[in-house]
Amino acid sequence: MDSTARRTALVSGASIAGPVIAYWLGRHGWDVTLVEKAPAIRDGGYPVDIRGPALDVVRRMGLIERLEALHVDTRQSTFLDADGRPVAVIDTGDLVGGVRGRDLEIPRGELAAALHSAVPDGVELIFDDSIETLHDHDGGVDVTFRGGTRRTFDIVVGADGVHSRTRRLAFGPEERYHRHLGWSFAGFSSSNELGLAHESLIWNTPGRMAALYAPGDGDRVFAILGFSSPSPAVHRDPDAQRAVVAEAFAGLGWRTPGLVEAMRAAGDLFYDSVGQIHMPRWSGGRVALVGDAAYAPSFLSGQGTGIALIGAYVLANELAARPSHTEAFEAYESGLRTFVERNQAIADVSRPVLNPATEEELALRDRALRDPSSIPSGNAVRGANDSYVLPDYPAPAL
Template sequence: MTLTDQPNHGRVTPARTVLVSGASIAGPTVAYWLNRYGYEVTVVERAPAPRSGGYPIDIRGTALGVVERMGLLPRLREAHIEMERMTFYEGEGDVVATLRPQSVTGGVAGRDLEVRRGDLTDALYGSVRDDVEFLFNDSIVSLDQSGHGVDVTFKGGGSRTFDLVIAADGMHSHTRELVFGPEEPFHRYLGYSFGILSMPNLLGLKNEVAMWNDPGRAAAFYATGDEVNALLTFAYPETPFHAFGNLQAQRDLISEIFAGVGWVVPDMLAALREADDLFFDAVAQIRAPRWSSGRVALVGDSAFAPSFLTGQGTSLALVGAYMLAASLAHGDYVEGFAAYERDTRGFVTANQDLVGEGRITLMPTTAEDLRRRDERLRNLSEMPPSEGNPVHSALVLPEPPVVERPSR
């Protein structure tokens, strides 16, 4: 029973058990903080273990304060990859411009972090694995909020009741679908789709990005140490739902779109045919008008995916998880969910709105826009180092609420 079950009575028992769906970025972060505030937390993850992979992700601005308060900053600073250069190519490999990556991303050299996605998921998981129950290889099949809690049935069999459920299961969140319905009304397709895969370091690059463009197509090498990820992004008229969950359809679609392209794209397509770690998705945002319904709340990409064009997906997931947990610290979920949304939505929306800038830089779709972009890039290479995009730091984190932990 919670405060809101008996609004007119003095006796309250705050919400205490919570199920989090998804163990990537938002999931372990919200689990960490809720555990600190005295919740009994269970995390259910569809994969057999936290999933690594993906190209390096950025932690910037306000989000740095979240990992700092979790005690992870020194470890992540060590894992930081200082990307030194970003080179843009066209045609058969003509160089358009070479610049510091921060000039494009708005990141701040020496302050903001860029780490392998797996290094971050390892650090986050490591910070809660001993305090929180993890159910891997499992997922939620159904949710029923009609009683005094959420009755959950699991794919692996069995059912349990939790006070609260938090959906941190990504852009295509199944938990969101169970509560809010299909993805479509929340999904804002930005006109591109992409695939990311690891591949051999053919160009012998280290700590740099090489990106080739023509109108509507971009092929990039992200080289970090000995690891190279290829990113193939392309304009596509609609979300390629037909390719989701179908590796061969994803390979075929990308191969068809990039057929006949020069530079090192044929080598990328050869790697694509063999790749078993392809990460394929639409470049899209999730804009959910409400982030909670009853006892279920959304966080991270499931609530507000900003798309990689903003480079802010991970930072928003970290900040959102921190804010959600802080607003639940005292156990009243109705007030807590409202506070989470009230205090976080402005920051999220401002960051989602950065998408226009990313689109112009990375993915011009007409020859004229590409020419203009190239001109802009050449000017950027003359600019002094970035002092950061104020939008990345536009939210000041509240101090973690002090909560007396209940005895268990």
């Protein structure tokens, strides 16, 4: 490989996977452009988990101490029955597979900011813009940006999330790759009326879940209202979204009437169906996808951030280490597909724990909660993380 030829990459999406690609390719001497449709790095959001081999990615980026200082440490999860009575109080690590003292739980916006802080100076950052069209040919990928600019890059990486535009432009409509997991949810912040601290409450009746999540001891909590839905209940209009959720929780108990009211008033409502992305190939021609764009596992796996970090690290380092993008894309996929699929499979194990669909599933779940070592979601996460060792690559030149 001619190490003096500067190869060019356009990375779409600057949240988790995007800055990791930019960091490694930039340090390996590539000319990297990172385009983000939001006007700035997206702040806020719920905490996400970094576990097992994903910790090695942030360690190799020199970020581990900064991230350890941001760790929020959710300690316990209390499951409630239909009337709000406790069914079980368990260590959150047993539920989500985290290892106390090692794994990290970081507010998403703060993780994104930390990853950006590491991106080398030479990386070009473009906010408030996105890819409008892509034309992939032997000599490169011609890109038109929404703002009107036209440029050509050696490769394009889509790190633009579960509803990726890069994926749609290069590989076709989302419906082709989306797997609906049988429920939809609304997420929003709410006042911490119960004074929760470092804990979560999870209330269920068959097919319904209401959760309150207090990563710290502040006066706001993250609330989720989830409900079984046979098909993806995707409504773009926030009023329609609120109406669907309110109808799903009409007449139900515990604090759900108050939560529905809080959802109606929330300025930060996030609504989606719970789904995954499954693609037969994560790349084609000169375009590759990474993170949620290629293999979103859904929040049920708790591993979306981890596999986005790992995928970005492996893809960038394979690109830097190999003479052609074709070989690099193949190595990225063959090295990671089994691990990624194992992480996606966690969602099928977690769904009956978090949102049992029937009385039978709920009774089975409640029995499992009595013996924390048998909670299937925690065991599945630990098994997946133990199954993969982050590869070593040559040190970057810069």
